[in-house]
Amino acid sequence: MSETTTYTGFWQESPRPGILGWLLTTDHKRIGILYLGSLISMFIVGACLGLAIRLELIAPGRTIMDAQTYNATFTVHGVIMIFMFLIPSIPAAFGNLLLPIHIGARDVSFPKLNLLSWYCYIIGAVLAVASIFGGGGAPDTGWTFYVPFSTQTSTNVSLAAFAAFMLGFSSILTGINFVTTVHRLRCEGMTWGRLPLFIWTLYATAWIQVLATPMIGITLVLIILERTFGAGLFDAARGGDPILYQHLFWIYSHPAVYIMILPGMGVISEVIPTFARKPLFGYWAMALSSLAIAFAGSLVWAHHMYASGMSDLAILVFSFLTFIVAIPSAIKVFNWVSTLYKGSIELAPPMLYALAFIFNFAIGGLGGLALGAAASDIHLHDTYFVVGHFHYVMFGGGGFALFAAMHYWLPKFTGRMYNHKVAVIGWALLFVGFNITYMAMQAVGIQGMPRRYYDYVPEFTTLNQVSTVGSWVMALGLIIMFANLWRGMRSGRPIGLNPWGAATLEWSIPSPPPLENFGEEDPVVTRGPYEFKGVVADEY
Amino acid sequence: MTEHKHEPVPYRTFIQIWLALLVLTGVTIAVSRVNLGALNVWVALAVASVKSSLVIFYFMHLRQESRLFKICLLVMLVILAIFIGMTFIDVLYR
Amino acid sequence: MSIEHRDDTGDRFGMWLFLYTEVILFSGLFILYAMALAKFPQQYAEASHKLNIYFGSINTIVLLTSSLTIALAVSAIQMGRVKHCLNLCWVTVALAILFLVNKYFEWSAEISHGIYPGSEQLAEMGEGVTSFFNLYYFTAGLHGLHVLIGASLIGVVAVLTAKGKVTSDRYTLLENSALYWHLVDLVWIFLFPLYYLIL
Numbered sequence: 001m002s003e004t005t006t007y008t009g010f011w012q013e014s015p016r017p018g019i020l021g022w023l024l025t026t027d028h029k030r031i032g033i034l035y036l037g038s039l040i041s042m043f044i045v046g047a048c049l050g051l052a053i054r055l056e057l058i059a060p061g062r063t064i065m066d067a068q069t070y071n072a073t074f075t076v077h078g079v080i081m082i083f084m085f086l087i088p089s090i091p092a093a094f095g096n097l098l099l100p101i102h103i104g105a106r107d108v109s110f111p112k113l114n115l116l117s118w119y120c121y122i123i124g125a126v127l128a129v130a131s132i133f134g135g136g137g138a139p140d141t142g143w144t145f146y147v148p149f150s151t152q153t154s155t156n157v158s159l160a161a162f163a164a165f166m167l168g169f170s171s172i173l174t175g176i177n178f179v180t181t182v183h184r185l186r187c188e189g190m191t192w193g194r195l196p197l198f199i200w201t202l203y204a205t206a207w208i209q210v211l212a213t214p215m216i217g218i219t220l221v222l223i224i225l226e227r228t229f230g231a232g233l234f235d236a237a238r239g240g241d242p243i244l245y246q247h248l249f250w251i252y253s254h255p256a257v258y259i260m261i262l263p264g265m266g267v268i269s270e271v272i273p274t275f276a277r278k279p280l281f282g283y284w285a286m287a288l289s290s291l292a293i294a295f296a297g298s299l300v301w302a303h304h305m306y307a308s309g310m311s312d313l314a315i316l317v318f319s320f321l322t323f324i325v326a327i328p329s330a331i332k333v334f335n336w337v338s339t340l341y342k343g344s345i346e347l348a349p350p351m352l353y354a355l356a357f358i359f360n361f362a363i364g365g366l367g368g369l370a371l372g373a374a375a376s377d378i379h380l381h382d383t384y385f386v387v388g389h390f391h392y393v394m395f396g397g398g399g400f401a402l403f404a405a406m407h408y409w410l411p412k413f414t415g416r417m418y419n420h421k422v423a424v425i426g427w428a429l430l431f432v433g434f435n436i437t438y439m440a441m442q443a444v445g446i447q448g449m450p451r452r453y454y455d456y457v458p459e460f461t462t463l464n465q466v467s468t469v470g471s472w473v474m475a476l477g478l479i480i481m482f483a484n485l486w487r488g489m490r491s492g493r494p495i496g497l498n499p500w501g502a503a504t505l506e507w508s509i510p511s512p513p514p515l516e517n518f519g520e521e522d523p524v525v526t527r528g529p530y531e532f533k534g535v536v537a538d539e540y
Numbered sequence: 541m542t543e544h545k546h547e548p549v550p551y552r553t554f555i556q557i558w559l560a561l562l563v564l565t566g567v568t569i570a571v572s573r574v575n576l577g578a579l580n581v582w583v584a585l586a587v588a589s590v591k592s593s594l595v596i597f598y599f600m601h602l603r604q605e606s607r608l609f610k611i612c613l614l615v616m617l618v619i620l621a622i623f624i625g626m627t628f629i630d631v632l633y634r
Numbered sequence: 635m636s637i638e639h640r641d642d643t644g645d646r647f648g649m650w651l652f653l654y655t656e657v658i659l660f661s662g663l664f665i666l667y668a669m670a671l672a673k674f675p676q677q678y679a680e681a682s683h684k685l686n687i688y689f690g691s692i693n694t695i696v697l698l699t700s701s702l703t704i705a706l707a708v709s710a711i712q713m714g715r716v717k718h719c720l721n722l723c724w725v726t727v728a729l730a731i732l733f734l735v736n737k738y739f740e741w742s743a744e745i746s747h748g749i750y751p752g753s754e755q756l757a758e759m760g761e762g763v764t765s766f767f768n769l770y771y772f773t774a775g776l777h778g779l780h781v782l783i784g785a786s787l788i789g790v791v792a793v794l795t796a797k798g799k800v801t802s803d804r805y806t807l808l809e810n811s812a813l814y815w816h817l818v819d820l821v822w823i824f825l826f827p828l829y830y831l832i833l
Contacts, residue, residue, distance in 0.1 A: 109644050176651045183608065184644035211619050214655040218662030222772070231751030231768040233666070238757060239677075239765030244669055247627050248662050298619055302630060314630035545642075548712035549705075558702040565694050569687070572831035581671070584827035591823045599705040600816045601809075606643075609650060616654040623658075624665055631669045 007415065009512030026111035027515060029413065032097030034118050039085050039093060040482075042125060046080035047478065049073050054437070054471040057464050060456055067454040071140035072155070074452060076132055078143030079160060083167045084125050086398050087256060090263035091209070092121070092174050094405045095202050097413060099178060101506040102196050104187025104523040106516040109180040110173075117173035124166035131159035142452060144253070147234040147245045151226045158227050161220040168213045168220070171259070175209025178202055189525035192287075196504045196529040197280060200287040201266030204294035208255045208262075212298065216252035219245070246305050254301035258293055260394055261361075264401025265290070265332055268354045271408055272336050274502040275351035276343025279530040282335045289328035296325045306374050307381040315374045322372035329365055333358060348500070349423035353404035356431045360396025364389055367442065382452075385445025388438045396434060403430075403481065408500070410489060415511040417495050417540050418488025426484055430477030436470030493540055501537030504529045546604045557598045564591050642806045649810040653817045656780070660821050663773045667828060670765045677762020682832040684749065684763075685770070689740040690830035693733050694822065700729035701819040704788065704812045714802040716795065723792035723808075726815065730785035737778055770829050777821050784818045787811040 010029045014021035022030055053074055056063045065073065096114065100107050108114050132138040139160040141150040150157050182195075182203045195203075222233055222245075232238030234245045273280045280286060302310060302318040336358055345351070367389040370376050380386060411417045444463040449456055456464065498507040505525070509517060568587040572580060597603045602610065671678050707722035748755030751771050756764050791811045794800045800808050 106639070109641065110648055113648075172652075172655050176648050176655075179651055180644050180648045183647065184641055207615075210651050210655055211616060211658060214658035215623070215662050218659050221776075222662070225751075225772060229751040231771075232757070232764060233768050233772070237761070238768075239670065239674065239761030239763075240768075241631075241669065241673075243630070244627070244666060247630065248665065251623050251627075251662075298622055299626070302626070309634075310630040311633035313633040314626075317626075317629055546712070548709045551706055551709060554702055554705045554709065558698060561698045561701075562695065565691070565698065568827050569691060569831060572827065578675075580832065581828075584831055585824075588824045588827055592820050595701060595816055595820055595823070599701055599819075600813055601708075605646070609647065612647075612650065612654075616657065620657065620661055623661060624668060627665055627669060628672070631672060 013515035036093040049077035072138035086260040105185035120170035127163035131156040175206040178206035197269035198266035212255035250301035258297040281338035292328040350408035364392025383445035388442035416492035426481035433473030440467035496538030674762030681766035
């Protein structure tokens, strides 16, 4: 950003100069960039751990690490990817960058809390990393911290649990901020029917963050107290109930998967109409299905527990309710596809990521039905099929949506365009590598390979090798993608206001947007977010 | 941005509510000394709910807030009821 | 920010949302309580008798009264009676301290009887009683922590009021602290009958 000739918007404008202008900023765009930088860093750490797991599993027996290290590696991989990457990913990074602009506001309702939430995130991340290297050794419980093991192991579970607690707090603050902002700060003319779908999904997500996250807070606090006092809260011999731990844990952690995927769906709902040059099909169905997913997501948590020994009635009820979530999710997929129908489709990089999202999400979602049905779940529970499934929805869905968002909006926020050809190569490698890796996992899972095992029988070798090779292709794709974006953001060609020809508000202000977004006059909105008539794309 | 402000609630109202709360506390203690079996818990919860409604609507000024505040409270309570109620589906039928 | 932005309703709304998170936080413990009560009704009644109902009742009255004083403080500042408001805030803080002192004596008595999480003596009293006291200590402890936080908040707001930072025109800070304090009261309204009054 050293060139002074080009316009640099919020990158330069700040009440405080230099590094303090970033560390003490209350500007939603700067906080968004801080979040994006930190969570991509955590993603890279998590991805390296993931690659190490795959490398260990390339052959039966010991390959690169011992069993205890392996346990710690998948635990930390899970903790980082869930709590430090997926949950904050789109809401905290792109939500902060875009939510005020999308609704015509100058900032969020509570800018200082917004900064505080980033600091909570950083404290949580630092503590989590500290738990790897601290005295007792890295936590080895898996990211779910299931009792009784988590209350007995001598590793740094308390520290990791406290880290996750802080990250939860950060998530809650973001949620409170977003719900309030959407209610209070919409500009003139920005009716509920003119909110971009991305905002609808952020709004639904924010409600989950507010109403579900405290449950993980108390659960983690109880783990810490249990480890400190040894009271036996979840110890059946002392009147506790270990299955209740799983209930409390999943009451949050199931809605949490919608924190991860809903904003991703919002991104896709922005990208698809733009590159199909067509208004989104079924606006209200899309908007309400976001709320429906958020609500239905709070009804189904125990489908993670079919094999835990809970009551048969509960299995029946939760299995039935699980299928209800499929309805709003399918509404979304069908509406995206209907939007594409007879559209004037441009296969720009963000669109490619969006299409990949639909593909991956459909596979992951259908796998979810196999797991949601109690009968087939008993066979598939705790196998690699589950691992494959949630990577399909979380990484193939949430992750790809984040990459779509980065390709779609980063030019807006840096004022520069990346190289499209390289972006397509990166996308292709990522997409192919992704499908090889996780399809092989699903296959080996159906054959019966259990998850979280250090070793496996020789029959599973081929598919594990395929999966590991796939992970290398994927890693190559990630490297190309990040490098290309980084180069583009620093030295790409400058762009105008609206490179994609999109109709939402952020494309009507300079790239990068200035401090407080809209200059002197507050904007007045007179049309919907997907009315492309008269919107012209700038050359770049 | 100018704000519509709440009318100050007179001291009198608050003191009346406080007296009602004290009476209800007396009621809940008195009832708990009579053995009603499983009903005891439900009576205790009912009295506690009445007391909390008084606190929420008067002390916390919910009565004066817009409909949005009330709807949100309802949403929270529904979710809370789901969390507690659906856990019972497991525990009671194990 | 260069343009002064003010949205009192939004601030209150945000506070309400935060209170919801607190309710859910406590609800985790209440879920554990409800499930255990369904499992050990007799033992819970037996364990409940070991709690001192006088301490519990006095603390209930103390908290209800403190809720009244802080609600009055909000009315006072709205009517511009700063002096009233300050006095009422300090009375609230004093009541909060009284609550904690009470709690201290109550807990000391119980701990001296060997009733505390993880104690051998407690484990010998059976599963249900152990579970009751574990939950009692953790719930009341978490509530006590909230009393501490709430009282500090009100103390800070009182200082700000004395300095003229909280006025009859701009009192959201006091209002929100009061909301927080009422939540502390609300939790106790449920905690008291569920732990002290089971027969």
